[in-house]
Amino acid sequence: MHLKNIIIVSAVVLLVAGCKKMNNGPQEFYTEEYVFDPLDKNGLAAQQALANLYTSMPTGFNRIGGDVLETATDDAIPSRNGTTIQLLINSNITNSNNPEAAWTKNYEGIRKANLFLRNVDVVPKPAEVIIWKAEARFLRAYFYFELLKRYGGVPIVGDTVFSTTDRIQLKRNTFEQCVNYIVAECDAVKGMLRAEPIASNDFGKASRGAALALKARTLLYAASPLYNGGVPAGASGEQRELMGYAAYDVERWNKAAIAANDLLALNVYPLETAYNNVFIHRRNNEVILSYLRGTTTDVETNNGPVGYSEGGTGYGQTSPTQDLVNAFGMNNGKFIDEAGSNYNPAAPYTNRDPRLALTVFTNGAQWLNRAVQTYEGGLDKPGFNAQQTRTGYYMRKFMGNFSTATAYTAQNHNFVLFRSAEVMLNYAEALNEYSGPVQFVYNQLINLRKRAGIAAGADARYGLSATLSKDSMRIVIQNERRVEMAFEEQRYWDLRRWKTAEQELNKNLGGMKITNNNGVFTYQPVTAGAIVFTAPKMYFYPIPHDEITKNPLLIQNYGW
Structure with missing residues (x-):
C-alpha cells in the first residue's frame, strides 16, 4: 500500500x-x-x-x-523449505517483494x-x-x-x-x-x-521507562558504524543524508551511553532473578514494554521438538545453528575455544553457560518427561520425509517450564520489546566505544553473567579478563548480546548496524550430526545450510515500488 x-x-x-x-x-x-x-x-x-x-x-x-526473524541470521535456519523468509536469507528481496x-x-x-x-x-x-x-x-x-x-x-x-x-x-x-x-x-x-511502578490495570501501556528505552536504542543505532559515517561511498549526496551521517562523530556514542544510563539510574527495572521468568511471567521486574498476547501454546507448538504425541505436539519450525550454540560459553565464563574453558567436544553441552539450556534444545535435554532425541533416527530427528530439525537443535526460548510435564498448557507469551538487560548492554557498548573498557562497562556484563548463573571465579569477574582492550571488549559485548538476546529480534539488526553482516551472513551455517551407539553419543559438526548477504544494498530495505511510483519525490536507497 x-x-x-x-x-x-x-x-x-x-x-x-x-x-x-x-x-x-x-x-x-x-x-x-x-x-x-x-x-x-x-x-x-x-x-x-x-x-x-x-x-x-x-x-x-x-x-x-511462520518463521522467526532469526532464521534470516546465523543463529537459526528454517526447518521447512520454500518459506517466504528465504527471500531475506538469500538476499532476494526486491522493492516489490519483501516479506517484511x-x-x-x-x-x-x-x-x-x-x-x-x-x-x-x-x-x-x-x-x-x-x-x-x-x-x-x-x-x-x-x-x-x-x-x-x-x-x-x-x-x-x-x-x-x-x-x-x-x-x-x-x-x-x-x-x-x-x-x-x-x-x-x-x-x-x-x-x-506513567511513572513506575505501573498499576496492574495499566500493565502493558507505555511508561516513562519505555520512552527512555526508545531514546536509548535510537541513539545507539545512530552511533553505530552503519549510520555513523558508514554510508556506502557510491551513494549520492542525497542518499548519504537519507541513510546516515556523512562523517563519524564519537560524541554520538557518548549521547547513547548517557541515554541508557538515564534509564538504568531510575533503579525501577532490576533484573529478574531467574532468566526464563522474563519470558513466561506476564508481569516481572525486568520488562519495560511488551507486545501483549493472550495465554497460548503456540510458541511451544510451532517450535517444540517433533517427536512428542498429542498434548505435546511440536512442529519444530526453528532450527538453531551450531554457530549460535558455539557462541554460548562455559559456566566459568570462558569462550569454548578459550584457554581454561574446559570444553569437551565429546560432551559438548556439559558445563555450559546456563542460558544455553534455556535457549536451545540440545540432545538429551529433559522435555515433557523424557530426554530430547535429536540423534540420527531419534524420536525428534526420525530421518524420514518429515518436518524436523535440520541442525540437531530446536528453539527452547520463550517456552514454559515443561521438563516434567506430560502436555503443554497455555502460557504467557508476550513478546518483549524493551527490557533492562538490553539497556545494560546498550550502555556497555556505547560506553566502551566512547571511553574504552572502564569499570562501568565491566559491571554491566558481570551483572548479566551473575544472573545467568556463571561462576564468579576467584577474581569475581565471571570469566572476564581484567586486561581487555576496547577492541577485545567489543567482541565480548557483541557476543554477550547475541546469547542474552537470542531470538528477540536483535541480532538481525545488530549485524546490520555494526556493519558486519557482509562477513557474518555470507557463509555456510553449521549443525551437529549426532550418532547413538548403544547409548554412547558421538558428535560430528556438519554444514546444515547457508546464508547470503549482498552488500551494500541489503543493509537497508528498498523503498517499496508502489511508493516510488506514486510519489516521485521519494529517493530510493543506494543499491536498489
Whole structure:
C-alpha cells in the first residue's frame, strides 16, 4: 500500500474493536464523532482506540510466514523449505517483494496515532487525556524508529491527517532529522507518561521507562558504524543524508551511553532473578514494554521438538545453528575455544553457560518427561520425509517450564520489546566505544553473567579478563548480546548496524550430526545450510515500488 492510501484510509474502523459501545451495528458506519464523543464521560471508545494503536507494534515470534526473524541470521535456519523468509536469507528481496511489509504497517500506525491526537481532546477526561496523548506520541515515535532502522530517513508527516482529496507528495526527511524527531518526542512525553511502578490495570501501556528505552536504542543505532559515517561511498549526496551521517562523530556514542544510563539510574527495572521468568511471567521486574498476547501454546507448538504425541505436539519450525550454540560459553565464563574453558567436544553441552539450556534444545535435554532425541533416527530427528530439525537443535526460548510435564498448557507469551538487560548492554557498548573498557562497562556484563548463573571465579569477574582492550571488549559485548538476546529480534539488526553482516551472513551455517551407539553419543559438526548477504544494498530495505511510483519525490536507497 502506498503512502497516500495509508494516510487516507477510512481509519476510524481501524481504531476500534471490542468496546461495548461499539456493539450496536456494523463498524463501517463508525465516525470520528462516534469514537471521540464529548458525552462519553468515561472515554471508553477513546481508550479502545488507543489500545488498538498498540496492535501495530512488533508481534515477534513466528511472524514471517511462520518463521522467526532469526532464521534470516546465523543463529537459526528454517526447518521447512520454500518459506517466504528465504527471500531475506538469500538476499532476494526486491522493492516489490519483501516479506517484511514494514512501510505499510508502520505508516498505518502513524496515521492512527495522528487521528487519535487530533480528536481525543473532546473526551471529558482531561487528566487522563494528557497521558493518553503521551502514549499515542510515544507509539508514533516507535513506529518511526521501526521505519528508520529498515529504510533510513523517511517522510515525517507531523500531526497531519490527510484527507481523501489531498495529493500527497512528501520528500524523505534525512536520517538525522528522523533521529532528532524520535528523540525529541521521547523527551517531550517521558514526564507525561506513567511513572513506575505501573498499576496492574495499566500493565502493558507505555511508561516513562519505555520512552527512555526508545531514546536509548535510537541513539545507539545512530552511533553505530552503519549510520555513523558508514554510508556506502557510491551513494549520492542525497542518499548519504537519507541513510546516515556523512562523517563519524564519537560524541554520538557518548549521547547513547548517557541515554541508557538515564534509564538504568531510575533503579525501577532490576533484573529478574531467574532468566526464563522474563519470558513466561506476564508481569516481572525486568520488562519495560511488551507486545501483549493472550495465554497460548503456540510458541511451544510451532517450535517444540517433533517427536512428542498429542498434548505435546511440536512442529519444530526453528532450527538453531551450531554457530549460535558455539557462541554460548562455559559456566566459568570462558569462550569454548578459550584457554581454561574446559570444553569437551565429546560432551559438548556439559558445563555450559546456563542460558544455553534455556535457549536451545540440545540432545538429551529433559522435555515433557523424557530426554530430547535429536540423534540420527531419534524420536525428534526420525530421518524420514518429515518436518524436523535440520541442525540437531530446536528453539527452547520463550517456552514454559515443561521438563516434567506430560502436555503443554497455555502460557504467557508476550513478546518483549524493551527490557533492562538490553539497556545494560546498550550502555556497555556505547560506553566502551566512547571511553574504552572502564569499570562501568565491566559491571554491566558481570551483572548479566551473575544472573545467568556463571561462576564468579576467584577474581569475581565471571570469566572476564581484567586486561581487555576496547577492541577485545567489543567482541565480548557483541557476543554477550547475541546469547542474552537470542531470538528477540536483535541480532538481525545488530549485524546490520555494526556493519558486519557482509562477513557474518555470507557463509555456510553449521549443525551437529549426532550418532547413538548403544547409548554412547558421538558428535560430528556438519554444514546444515547457508546464508547470503549482498552488500551494500541489503543493509537497508528498498523503498517499496508502489511508493516510488506514486510519489516521485521519494529517493530510493543506494543499491536498489
